[in-house]
Amino acid sequence: MSLLTPTIRPSVVARLNPVAKLAVALTVSCALLLSIDWVSAGVALLLEAVLLLWCGLSARQFWLRTAPVWIAAPMASITTILYGEDSGTLLWQFGFISVTEGSVQLGLAIGLRVLAIGLPGIVLLATTDPTDLADGLAQVLRLPSRFVLGGLAGLRLVGMFIEDWQSLTLARRARGVGDGGGVRGAARRFFGPAFSLLVISVRRGSKLATAMEARGFGSDEPRTWARPSRVGAADAVLVGIGFAIAGIAIGVAVSAEAWSFILA
């Protein structure tokens, strides 16, 4: 189990083309970014919650992966309620802090938005193998293979960062500069290995580039793909669902007269 070969349980979502998943995440995000009202975000979140039951993640995986969003959403919400632009009835005041009807609505809208945009994005990517995503980006979206495969190969080096970092910190302890020195010492202990890590990574990257070039990568000749990335009916249905969520969310918000177009 690692960053590049995640253990993905076989599920309906896991079999879908990563590009279709990306399209859904982007569609919902774009639709929700057009307005800042709580109705559209709430409706989208409700519809997504139903679909997340089929996402193929275990409960533990789901909460672990989405934890950042669950922390970020209330934070964003509370900050906006306390410090956001005031309008409507004043509900509570303490020094600079003022809570009004308008700021509460705004806070709620932002909190729900973070969840409605963040959750599907994380869940869809958690069920996607990076190699499959690269195949999809290059074959379905026709992004340049040099860029896509270069990025994928580079991603592999990230896993080595952790090992290098551990060795670098042990080596600093062995060389007598592993502790002491107060805040400045602590800063040196962070930036010192960070620089070494950068040097080591750049060199490893250039060696990897040579190895790839030696295997015929990086020329302008056409290349073939060993793994086909196909878009089928199921993917079309998924994209359709994405548009439906976006459409229903906007429709309900408009009819409830809550929609406030950000460019208006």
Place this chain on the structure above:
Amino acid sequence: MPPSSSFTPARDPQIRAVQIRARNWGWRHAGRHNQAVSGLDLQIEPGERVLLLGASGAGKSTLVHALAGVLGDAEDGDETGSLLVDGRRAAEARGRVGLVLQDPDSQVVLARVGDDVAFGCENLAVPRAEIWPRVRRALAEVGLNLPLDHPTGGLSGGQKQRLALAGVLAMQPGLLLLDEPTANLDPGGVIDVRDAVVRSLDHSEATLVVIEHRVEVWQDVVDRVIVLDPAGGVLADGATREILSSQGERLAQAGVWVPALPPRFPTRHPISHRQALLSAEALAVGRVPFGRRTASVVAEGITLDVCAGTATVVTGPNGAGKSTLALTLAGLLAPAGGTLRASDSFAAGIKPAPHRWRSKQLLTRIGTVFQDPEHQFLAASVRDDLLIGPRALGLSVAEQNIRVDELMHRLRLDHLADANPFTLSGGEKRRMSVATVLATRPRLLVLDEPTFGQDSRTWQELVTFLAELLDEGTALVAVTHDAQFVSALADEEYRLGTPDPIRLPAGAL
């Protein structure tokens, strides 16, 4: 071009062996004063198997990179003369040449075994239906019996090198180039990779050019040896046995491991009474994985004494926990179980558990030389880096300079005082990493694979130097796969990974 008649024709009709021709060829890397290669005249016939030798800096790697077409263009250096692969410029012979490099970690491209082998075929626009049969055949040839979706991340060094070889073989090259493919492997991995190459050549009869310091590994595989002259051109060229006997002495001096001329073992002067510095009892070792709280134990039940003036070597298969044991003895990792105590004279007034010592308290007690020298470099020049330890000890400036100058002289680093440690050669980096540790004169030296990938000259210097330190009373713990290193220095061997880890005097092996 038809294969020359003196060699059996290719069994696979699709693969034609490649011919190489160099006419007064030379290359100078951009920004360098000296030519990497100059005045090279050379002809290698299709199907020949060549071992390329020469002192470090003779331009072996440059030549091989040029043949693989990865040296770059006019921006990356100046080319003179001509270097032709099957009558075409090497850079235009795309797909005819396959290259395997030294570092196992920086050649894996994709996350799954099958995908990684298929990568080269895809780039050469091999039709999909043909790719997967080629991938399976290549994996079988190199003896990697793994499922196609097996993750590449957890493979051993030897497996990664065979994976890289399979990726190259799947491209069906007419020329196979190997740039020190086994230098970073343990003895088992070396044999696995060598045998995989031999097996693949039985199938394709491609031309082979291999660079390798350890002649022993390849001498029965190749039929010709070419020695490059650091001053330019070819120093010697001919049948393997002939060249090794006529040039053996000269090659050995240049750092090549010539089987008939093994390095000399230093004479040891063992000290008479055993004085234990560290004692491990039922010690368990392990690292704390990223994001966890408790260590996962890799070896346990270890009972041993580390004594002054005594070399203890830790041996055993990959993954047995040798490095983890070394780092624990070095006071860098906390024991995962059991006890590790320093003797009163060694602790000299501080707590007996080495992992509780402060970083500075370690300096005069235990010095650690890491497997990858780059991990322990801290400053931008060799001299500044060597000064870090003595400065941390609070020595006087005069004393700091005396120690560092003496060490640089003793380890032949004087001329590199202002060089950036990261730009040194492999042998220089190793000597430098030993010097950084010795500058604070620790009573115990812990080394992790000190002779890994070193040429015979650096090996000889290192072993002689360590023997001197032992005679002066320094204790030594070394993790190693190197049987010659064990024979040359070990007083005690601790073998890990056997059902019952055994401790035995080195003579009993």
